[in-house]
Amino acid sequence: xxxxxxxxxxxxxxxxxxxxxxxxxxxxxxxxxxxxxxxxxxxxxxxxxxxxxxxxxxxxxxxxxxxxxxxxxxxxxxxxxxxxxxxxxxxxxxxxxxxxxxxxxxxxxxxxxxxxxx
Amino acid sequence: xxxxxxxxxxxxxxxxxxxxxxxxxxxxxxxxxxxxxxxxxxxxxxxxxxxxxxxxxxxxxxxxxxxxxxxxxxxxxxxxxxxxxxxxxxxxxxxxxxxxxxxxxxxxxxxxxxxxxx
Numbered sequence: 001x002x003x004x005x006x007x008x009x010x011x012x013x014x015x016x017x018x019x020x021x022x023x024x025x026x027x028x029x030x031x032x033x034x035x036x037x038x039x040x041x042x043x044x045x046x047x048x049x050x051x052x053x054x055x056x057x058x059x060x061x062x063x064x065x066x067x068x069x070x071x072x073x074x075x076x077x078x079x080x081x082x083x084x085x086x087x088x089x090x091x092x093x094x095x096x097x098x099x100x101x102x103x104x105x106x107x108x109x110x111x112x113x114x115x116x117x118x
Numbered sequence: 119x120x121x122x123x124x125x126x127x128x129x130x131x132x133x134x135x136x137x138x139x140x141x142x143x144x145x146x147x148x149x150x151x152x153x154x155x156x157x158x159x160x161x162x163x164x165x166x167x168x169x170x171x172x173x174x175x176x177x178x179x180x181x182x183x184x185x186x187x188x189x190x191x192x193x194x195x196x197x198x199x200x201x202x203x204x205x206x207x208x209x210x211x212x213x214x215x216x217x218x219x220x221x222x223x224x225x226x227x228x229x230x231x232x233x234x235x236x
Contacts, residue, residue, distance in 0.1 A: 076125050098216065
C-alpha cells in the first residue's frame, strides 16, 4: 500500500444508519471513518469483533455501553474492545466524530466500494 | 481490557520531540495520540514498523515523505504504511493533530508510563 493523503471531509460518504454518514480512509491494519450525525440521528445497539477507538470533533456524541450513556464533547475519546455491544446518539446540533477501527472493517470497505459504482 | 472514556486533552502529556507533545489513549491493537506542535517545532526523519494514520485538527502539519512535503489543514488525513521514513513540521501557529498507530506503540507506552512516575 502506498502513502495516502486525503481531505477526509471530501471523501465520498456512505450511509451507516439513517442520518449517519461515514467518510473512510482505509489503511492496512486500521482505518479512519469521519462520522457525521444529523441532529436526532442514532445508531442502534450492535457489536463487531473490531476494536473501536474515536474522538469527538464537534457537537455531542453519546455511546451507550452496558446500559450506561457516556456523553462526549470535543476532544473526548473512547476505546471499546472488540465484541462490546454499544449504541450511539447525538446532541440536538448533531455531531462530527472520528472513529478508528482495527482491524479494517471489510464490511465498510465493501459497502463503500459498492456505493461508489452506483 | 475494559472500555475507556477520557478527555484526551487532559491526559498527561509526554514529549515526542522538542516542542511536540503527545496525549495517548492505548487500546489493544491500536492507539490514539493527540499531538500538539508548538510553533516552529519539527519531528526529525524517522520510521517505525507501525502503520500510522492521522487527521489534522487545528493549524497546519506537513509530512515529508520521499523528499516531498505534504501540507495539511484541518480535516486532512493521511495513512503511512509501516516502515515509511517521514519527518514533520508545522505552520507558524503550530498544530493539533490526532495520530493513530496500529499496532500499539509499546515504546510510547513505556515512555508515557515512565514519565508518569516522575
